[in-house]
Amino acid sequence: xxxxxxxxxxxxxxxxxxxxxxxxxxxxxxxxxxxxxxxxxxxxxxxxxxxxxxxxxxxxxxxxxxxxxxxxxxxxxxxxxxxxxxxxxxxxxxxxxxxxxxxxxxxxxxxxxxxxxxxxxxxxxxxxxxxxxxxxxxxxxxxxxxxxxxxxxxxxxxxxxxxxxxxxxxxxxxxxxxxxxxxxxxxxxxxxxxxxxxxxxxxxxxxxxxxxxxxxxxxxxxxxxxxxxxxxxxxxxxxxxxxxxxxxxxxxxxxxxxxxxxxxxxxxxxxxxxxxxxxxxxxxxxxxxxxxxxxxxxxxxxxxxxxxxxxxxxxxxxxxxxxxxxxxxxxxxxxxxxxxxxxxxxxxxxxxxxxxxxxxxxxxxxxxxxxxxxxxxxxxxxxxxxxxxxxxxxxxxxxxxxxxxxxxxxxxxxxxxxxxxxxxxxxxxxxxxxxxxxxxxxxxxxxxxxxxxxxxxxxxxxxxxxxxxxxxxxxxxxxxxxxxxxxxxxxxxxxxxxxxxxxxxxxxxxxxxxxxx
Amino acid sequence: xxxxxxxxxxxxxxxxxxxxxxxxxxxxxxxxxxxxxxxxxxxxxxxxxxxxxxxxxxxxxxxxxxxxxxxxxxxxxxxxxxxxxxxxxxxxxxxxxxxxxxxxxxxxxxxxxxxxxxxxxxxxxxxxxxxxxxxxxxxxxxxxxxxxxxxxxxxxxxxxxxxxxxxxxxxxxxxxxxxxxxxxxxxxxxxxxxxxxxxxxxxxxxxxxxxxxxxxxxxxxxxxxxxxxxxxxxxxxxxxxxxxxxxxxxxxxxxxxxxxxxxxxxxxxxxxxxxxxxxxxxxxxxxxxxxxxxxxxxxxxxxxxxxxxxxxxxxxxxxxxxxxxxxxxxxxxxxxxxxxxxxxxxxxxxxxxxxxxxxxxxxxxxxxxxxxxxxxxxxxxxxxxxxxxxxxxxxxxxxxxxxx
Numbered sequence: 001x002x003x004x005x006x007x008x009x010x011x012x013x014x015x016x017x018x019x020x021x022x023x024x025x026x027x028x029x030x031x032x033x034x035x036x037x038x039x040x041x042x043x044x045x046x047x048x049x050x051x052x053x054x055x056x057x058x059x060x061x062x063x064x065x066x067x068x069x070x071x072x073x074x075x076x077x078x079x080x081x082x083x084x085x086x087x088x089x090x091x092x093x094x095x096x097x098x099x100x101x102x103x104x105x106x107x108x109x110x111x112x113x114x115x116x117x118x119x120x121x122x123x124x125x126x127x128x129x130x131x132x133x134x135x136x137x138x139x140x141x142x143x144x145x146x147x148x149x150x151x152x153x154x155x156x157x158x159x160x161x162x163x164x165x166x167x168x169x170x171x172x173x174x175x176x177x178x179x180x181x182x183x184x185x186x187x188x189x190x191x192x193x194x195x196x197x198x199x200x201x202x203x204x205x206x207x208x209x210x211x212x213x214x215x216x217x218x219x220x221x222x223x224x225x226x227x228x229x230x231x232x233x234x235x236x237x238x239x240x241x242x243x244x245x246x247x248x249x250x251x252x253x254x255x256x257x258x259x260x261x262x263x264x265x266x267x268x269x270x271x272x273x274x275x276x277x278x279x280x281x282x283x284x285x286x287x288x289x290x291x292x293x294x295x296x297x298x299x300x301x302x303x304x305x306x307x308x309x310x311x312x313x314x315x316x317x318x319x320x321x322x323x324x325x326x327x328x329x330x331x332x333x334x335x336x337x338x339x340x341x342x343x344x345x346x347x348x349x350x351x352x353x354x355x356x357x358x359x360x361x362x363x364x365x366x367x368x369x370x371x372x373x374x375x376x377x378x379x380x381x382x383x384x385x386x387x388x389x390x391x392x393x394x395x396x397x398x399x400x401x402x403x404x405x406x407x408x409x410x411x412x413x414x415x416x417x418x419x420x421x422x423x424x425x426x427x428x429x430x431x432x433x434x435x436x437x438x439x440x441x442x443x444x445x446x447x448x449x450x451x452x453x454x455x456x457x458x459x460x461x462x463x464x465x466x467x468x469x470x471x472x473x474x475x476x477x478x479x480x481x482x483x484x485x486x487x488x489x490x491x492x493x494x495x496x497x498x499x500x501x502x503x504x505x506x507x508x509x510x511x512x513x514x515x516x517x
Numbered sequence: 518x519x520x521x522x523x524x525x526x527x528x529x530x531x532x533x534x535x536x537x538x539x540x541x542x543x544x545x546x547x548x549x550x551x552x553x554x555x556x557x558x559x560x561x562x563x564x565x566x567x568x569x570x571x572x573x574x575x576x577x578x579x580x581x582x583x584x585x586x587x588x589x590x591x592x593x594x595x596x597x598x599x600x601x602x603x604x605x606x607x608x609x610x611x612x613x614x615x616x617x618x619x620x621x622x623x624x625x626x627x628x629x630x631x632x633x634x635x636x637x638x639x640x641x642x643x644x645x646x647x648x649x650x651x652x653x654x655x656x657x658x659x660x661x662x663x664x665x666x667x668x669x670x671x672x673x674x675x676x677x678x679x680x681x682x683x684x685x686x687x688x689x690x691x692x693x694x695x696x697x698x699x700x701x702x703x704x705x706x707x708x709x710x711x712x713x714x715x716x717x718x719x720x721x722x723x724x725x726x727x728x729x730x731x732x733x734x735x736x737x738x739x740x741x742x743x744x745x746x747x748x749x750x751x752x753x754x755x756x757x758x759x760x761x762x763x764x765x766x767x768x769x770x771x772x773x774x775x776x777x778x779x780x781x782x783x784x785x786x787x788x789x790x791x792x793x794x795x796x797x798x799x800x801x802x803x804x805x806x807x808x809x810x811x812x813x814x815x816x817x818x819x820x821x822x823x824x825x826x827x828x829x830x831x832x833x834x835x836x837x838x839x840x841x842x843x844x845x846x847x848x849x850x851x852x853x854x855x856x857x858x859x860x861x862x863x864x865x866x867x868x869x870x871x872x873x874x875x876x877x878x879x880x881x882x883x884x885x886x887x888x889x890x891x892x893x894x895x896x897x898x899x900x901x902x903x904x905x906x907x908x909x910x911x912x913x914x915x916x917x918x919x920x921x
Contacts, residue, residue: 002837036862036874036917037895046871046890047673048800155537170535226893233894247836248874249862249917269836269918288557298552306550314561323801393560397568397603398635398708405679412679427680428801440565447561461536462543469544 003273004030004245006503007265009252010280012040012442013489014479016235017496018278018503020078023242025504030272031236031244032265034251039232040280040442041449042489047429049375050321054433055449056228057335057364057384058087058196058221060212061490069219071490074497079242082234083225087369090114090216093192093337094418097185103342105189106333109220122185132180136214139165139207146464147498169207169461176206188342195337195362197486198312198386198450200344205459208486215490223369228489252279255291255476261515262291262475275515276475276503278496282445283478284309297472307458312450313487314435316387318408319380321429326367326379329421334368338418354390355407361385363415381423383411387435389446404434444481451482460486467502474510477503568602568669571920572613575665578638586726588644588692589656590628593665594637601634604670606703607696607778607806610639611668611864613921616654619855622863623651626695626780626806627670628727630702639667644692644726666921671864674780674806676700676709682774682802687715688760688789690781691726696806697780698727705738712740714768716760718785721750744768759788762795780806807867810849810888810905817885824883824909832913833859834878850875850882850903850914860919861903868905873916877901880912 008019011033019031037043041055061069062084068076075082092106105121107114115129142165146153158166168176173194177187191201193213201209224230236246247269255277256264264273279286284304287296322329339347340359350357367379374380385407395403415421435447442449454460463470463484470484471477479499485491507515574596581590595601604627611624625641633640646652659665674696676685687697694717703709719725722745731743746756746764756764769775777798779789786808793803811817815825824846831853833840844853851873854861863873868888877899888905895901903914 036872044892044894046869046892051892166536170539226897229892230894230897233898233900237898247918249919250836251920267918268920284555285557287555290557293554296555299547301552301555302550303547304555305553306547308550309559323799389561392564395564397564398631400568400603401605405677409679424679426801428799430677430680435561436565436568439559439562440569443562445559445562447565457539457543457546459539462539465540466543 004028005274005507006030006276006278007032007272007274008278008280009265010034010040010480011038011232011236011246012280012480013042013492014481014483014496014499015040015278015280016232016239017074017078017493018280018479018500019239019244020080020235020242021497021500022278022503023239023244024078025500027504027507029239029244030274031239031246032250032252032267032272033246033248034443035441036248037229037232038236038246038248039229042228042232044227044229045431047321047431050378050380050429051227051229052319052321052380052382052431053224053227053229053366054317054319056223056489057362058216059084059223059489060221061215061219062222063219067219069215069490070494074493078235078238080231080234080238082231084222085225085370087221087223087334089334090221091192091335091337092333093189093339095337095339096341097188098341098343099184103188107189109217111217114217118186118189121189122183125183125186128180128182129186132182133214133217135164135168136210138162139168139210140214142169143207143211143461143464146461147494152468165207168210169205171206172202173204173206173209174201177201191342191344192337192339194344195339195360195386196488197454199453199455200348202345203453203455205454205461208454208460211460212488223366225370225372252281252290255279255286257292257295260295260474261510262473275510276507277477278499278503279476279478280480280496281443281478282451282480282482284445285443286476286478291476295473299469299472303470307452309445310453310455311446311448312453314387314389314392314446314448315438316385316404316407316434318383318411318430318432320382320423320427321374322379322381322423322426323377323428324379324426325377326365329379329423329426331365331379331381331421332368334365336363336419338363338414351386352388352390354388355410358385358388359414361411361414363419363421378428383408385411387447392435392447400434400436404432408432449481450487451480454486460484467498471502475506570602570669573601573667573669575639575667577659577661577663577665580659580661583642583726585723586644587724588642588726590640590642591655591659593639593641593667598637600637601639602669603634604631605675606631606699606709607675608670608672609674609696609865610641610670613666614651614655616651618858620858620860621651621855622866624671624865626674626699628695628698630699630706631708632706642692642695642726668864671870672806673869674778674804676711678711680801681711681804682776684712684714684770684773684775686765686769686775686777687713688718688765688777688779688781689715690718690760690785693781693785693806694726695780697778698730701731701734701738701741704740705734712770713742714770715741715743716746716756716764716768717743718746718748718760718781721747722752722755742768760792762792765792765796774802776802776804778804778806781808783808783811807865807869807888809866810868811885814847814883814885814907817883817887819886820883821909824907829908830911831908833857834913834915835859835861836918844908844912846908848907850901850906850908850912853908854903854914854916859916860921861916862919863904866904868902871902873902873904874900875903875917876915878913878915880908880910882906882912883909
């Protein structure tokens with residue numbers, strides 16, 4: 001068995017990015033993946049004559065060539081080529097304002113266009129919206145600065161150049177909106193994006209929200225022409241080109257230690273020796289099931305207990321391959337948010353109470369952004385909502401198939417009632433994925449694809465400031481959505497890259513201290 | 518960069534110092550928590566694992582000889598008799614059979630009600646297949662108490678109320694009856710709620726598989742009806758000949774939308790294709806259980822005839838291991854890999870499930886159009902499904918690992 005400098009466990013977005021970065025740094029890298037294809041959530045599946053992307057709605061932070069986002073830059077640095085398509089508008093949201101009035105708004109991409117449209121829906125909002133977007137920009141620049149400093153920013157620079165980020169950085173989005181005195185309807189429309197981070201506006205750190213919304217509005221959102229599997233395969237093939245090894249259907253069972261230093265991985269394909277492991281696995285799973293209990297540091301036990309299983313984004317989704325066009329159904333929008341109300345704390349609570357109370361969904365029609373994503377005369381649509389442990393913890397197998405179907409049936413009825421889209425009689429293929437599906441496929445706790453909720457004390461900025469403390473295990477770093485940058489393709493890829501760079505430093509230090517290769 | 522005006526700093530609700538203390542606040546929250554052991558076990562994940570295991574270690578619980586129908590039903594259970602993963606009527610399991618130094622995969626539809634799984638039982642039925650490799654060895658060799666490695670339930674040949682019509686006309690031929698027996702039992706047991714009219718083609722009356730079972734379900738369950746179609750025997754009470762568009766129309770519900778499900782041997786598919794086209798059904802109302810890849814690839818459109826009958830060499834890589842193995846142009850790549858005793862993944866053997874997805878590093882293969890169900894990027898980057906790819910040159914192939 002060959003020995004590797006680094007084994008990256010899990011070819012999810014973070015793992016693929018980490019593996020590419022490691023290989024580019026000249027480290028001999030093995031990427032292992034428990035499935036027979038790469039990507040984790042960035043994947044696709046085939047049903048009949050359709051190929052379906054199960055996860056990517058809107059890739060944040062890719063951007064056009066003249067205003068590249070982190071993902072575009074990263075792909076260029078890695079030499080990864082894939083066909084990205086711009087989505088166009090930001091979103092349509094059909095809901096109810098907190099004042100009880102029905103809401104039906106469609107927000108365009110582009111900061112000026114977004115502010116103009118907001119002025120149209122909420123007359124007199126322009127000045128406040130402009131201030132808000134200036135603030136977003138500063139926050140974004142500040143995060144980039146802190147990321148570049150790998151968690152060790154110069155306090156003087158922060159205090160002068162990024163003063164407004166400092167002012168708002170420790171507050172919830174709702175608190176900052178209130179402080180800015182943004183009109184309530186403005187707030188309601190802006191709150192639409194809360195679900196992409198899985199934490200309601202009262203608990204969602206402003207800095208995290210600001211970074212995301214600014215990226216979507218300024219750079220637009222992107223998807224892949226041939227599903228996320230195209231991107232995943234392109235990344236893995238590029239990694240091989242650079243000299244990396246990839247083993248599929250290779251599952252890490254246990255991390256092996258020499259003293260306190262992780263030095264290998266036991267897998268179904270044998271033991272792999274290495275000097276370092278980057279594991280695209282949730283820390284709770286690693287600490288609880290994949291390493292000797294006595295080597296789990298006290299602080300990591302406390303961190304896990306403090307997080308108390310607050311898992312984000314337990315996905316519950318359905319995909320419809322329809323035998324008619326979007327036009328024939330009257331669908332003209334790519335992403336339509338359908339929350340019960342614009343009051344996000346109420347929405348969050350209802351989701352956590354289970355499908356009986358959950359009225360939240362996002363409806364996508366992929367053909368609007370990517371007309372060639374399905375055969376001529378057909379279209380691909382999907383629902384996304386969130387599951388709750390209330391429903392999915394104790395569900396019996398014999399009730400499972402019916403239960404997951406009934407939940408989606410409810411969303412279909414809601415779609416018909418609110419928007420008049422009637423999918424019945426057109427469904428050629430259907431697949432429903434519950435939190436069980438995501439738990440099984442991704443191995444994430446409770447099927448939560450957002451890692452730990454980035455809420456209150458455990459927000460993105462707080463995590464970023466503590467990168468130096470959060471990885472006490474020698475030779476092993478978890479990467480992925482549970483990491484400092486939170487969830488999403490872009491965040492996970494950035495996290496993978498960041499941890500690969502840190503791994504290089506760790507390895508240098510370890511060798512200087514006499515660590516044996 | 519435009520700077521924010523002073524509204525925020527003047528607001529008493531915003532305390533600039535709070536940013537500096539974020540790390541401290543977080544650390545305090547962490548330190549206040551108990552240093553208890555991390556469990557890493559979550560009910561949702563445990564449920565998912567139980568429903569979708571990597572593999573099942575089963576034993577043969579009992580065997581029912583089907584006499585003149587030349588088949589045996591093998592009832593399988595776990596060693597300890599614990600419940601088995603629930604399934605959707607119509608799904609199959611894929612067996613890993615250690616036969617003569619190979620690990621051979623064969624998929625068999627479950628031919629029992631999903632309720633049987635709760636009682637710890639699965640049933641499959643194997644029919645004699647003269648000249649076939651696995652079926653005859655199973656019929657002759659598999660005894661009560663023998664161990665069997667199986668996948669969990671798989672496949673998409675099941676009733677889906679959000680998609681299918683309320684009435685299904687089933688077309689079965691030979692051992693293609695097995696998923697329909699499961700569907701019929703599921704309707705009888707109230708697990709599924711739709712009407713099934715089954716047109717079942719057999720050679721002659723004594724050759725009808727599950728005759729008594731099907732007739733009994735039809736007797737007690739008004740939503741299920743079976744019509745026996747005999748191709749070699751003309752007899753009162755039976756339809757004679759082959760299943761045709763005319764026959765389907767005769768038994769299909771009148772003035773009501775219906776779905777057609779098809780499961781049978783390759784020859785039946787070829788015969789029925791134009792018949793089903795005559796019905797003018799939209800694609801969503803026609804579902805078929807995919808069968809094994811063709812045994813005569815040279816009859817398929819686009820086959821490079823010069824490859825037929827030739828022998829090739831495949832360099833197979835799996836993780837750190839490597840083998841050089843012989844292959845015939847007349848058999849799928851997977852067969853060569855299995856024959857060499859390499860544990861490589863596969864399940865459906867029809868190109869549908871993608872479980873065997875492997876990377877073709879060099880060489881060329883022929884893929885019949887009926888089995889071409891690869892992802893776009895897999896086609897683009899040279900990944901193949903070895904179960905339905907025929908070698909047309911020497912190959913270098915990287916196969917994934919396995920879990921059994």
